[in-house]
Amino acid sequence: MTEDDAAVEIRSARKEYPSAAGPVRALDDVSLTIRKGEFFTLLGPSGCGKTTLLRLIAGFETPDAGRILLEGRDITDDPPNRRPVNTVFQSYALFPHLSVARNIAFGLEMLGRPAAETRARVAQILRLVRMEEMADRRPDQLSGGQQQRVALARALAPAPRVLLLDEPLSALDLKLRKEMQRELKRLQHETGITFVFVTHDQEEALTMSDRVGVMRGGRLQQVGPPREIYARPVNRFVADFIGETNFLEGVARGGAVHLPAGAALPAPGGAPAEGARITLTVRPEHLRLNAPGAGRLEATVAEIVYFGPAAHCHMKLDDGTPIVARLEEGRMPEPGARVGLDFAPGALQALED
């Protein structure tokens, strides 16, 4: 990637908040480059520092250490009103005393754009978010989904270089959320603006993003396209947080990983040190159920859980380790049945903790 490609660059950002029980480290040496025009998602559990990172980019907080660059320009010390970056707040934060149109015009007015230009832009944005009819309403006369669109429109109207979205869909019900996910993708596509999106919903992150950054405890764990994060998680936390997976812990002996249940599995990625403790992972959809004896592992079926088009078959290895396989349509085994489990050698991965 060249320098010109970078919309936002965060260099070794650190942020601590004071608290009664000593300082809380919200961000711990985070470095990240977000590319121009991409849909970038910050994903992680509650309290991992996602909002803090967004607030640093928007300028609502200053980092204790590190720099923030916008298209190559150092903006670390600029106040929020001088950063060409807009935010869609989780609570929407619409101005209750202004109409929808006046809310959307706010940024343009503050920038001192001519009235005619502002009017034209507001009309265009209202059309873009399909809210033409609502222009004269007050925010409290709108539904949650409509308020959401106005918040988006207001942030898009000044055509920022980067749009920051802090869990903008979390207050919507499932159906509306799916609809808004598509809507957001469409808007990002049509405007070409760089989106930095925060969520703790891994499915949302995987379906919407060009790239995802997974965070934990103020640190970035892994950055990459959804497929890569799913297929090649760098550690146990990422593997566990993204999608469902199985963990098998064993000890390396003679180039293989020996599980407590008795089986030995080939060590992926070269021979590990003798006696090392290794965690292996394999996704449920990579497991195939065979007759007993015909597979790499032996297991007993505990329960079948159906969900829409497929089912999860929960099993136990002989030492009690739980393991899950995803089964598509077809014959389902009975609980209590013995099965052999097989998988392609490439499906197995070794993880750091």
Next chain:
Amino acid sequence: MARARPFSAARLPGFAAMAAATFLILYAPIATLVIYSFNGSDSVAVWGGFSLKWYGAAWENAQVQEATMRSVVIALAASGIATVTATMAALGTTRRGRFPGQTLIYAIINQPLMAPEIVTAVALLIFFSSIKVATGYTGLGYLILAHAAFCVPFAYLPIRARLESMDLTLETAAADLYATPWLAFRRVTLPLLAPGIAAGAMLAFVISLDDVIITEFVKSAGQDTLPTYMLGQIRRAATPEVNAISTVLLAVTVALLSLFFAVTRKRA
């Protein structure tokens, strides 16, 4: 089976009698005052038929006119000063998290509610008379400043309440949308705060309008406000004219306070 009913003071013995007595003591004197303001005779105790003559008398009384004007001027100026001060104090104490010394600052702002009024009156009298001697100025300024001082907490409380119910994110959003701090204040904070400011100003106006103690101590000769004029009149000869003035004052106060409650009831 009888269900246990929650405790209610309304079922205590003697509750109804107590309530009736309270209402009687609170409102009977006021009702009498209002009724006798329409008295046709010269006495405040003997009914002489319905008449509006005391209202006419008060209206034409030059002293009443002058005192009324003075009261209104002082109340307008004092509530204006107090409202601006209280607005700044409320912004200073609420637009951030908790800070050290917060309770102390609240106590300082609300001092006039706690200090005995007579003590404040004496203190102001002594303080202002030394200034009078030093400067020779004897105008209404002293009364205006004194009233402004004790009106601040009354203006402060509704403004602070309004600010505390206001979402801080709105100002953050304004800054995010390129508003300078001043513009964010003017275009977002101030319009949302306006009902609180109006409520605070009305309360301060009413409080200033009926003050007696501090005014009585601070005023120079010939600076009677409506309440101190009434006090002076009653000391000499009580006529139903005082009832008429009181009734008008009561009506104005009730009207302003109703407006105050209407404004503060509207949610942020």
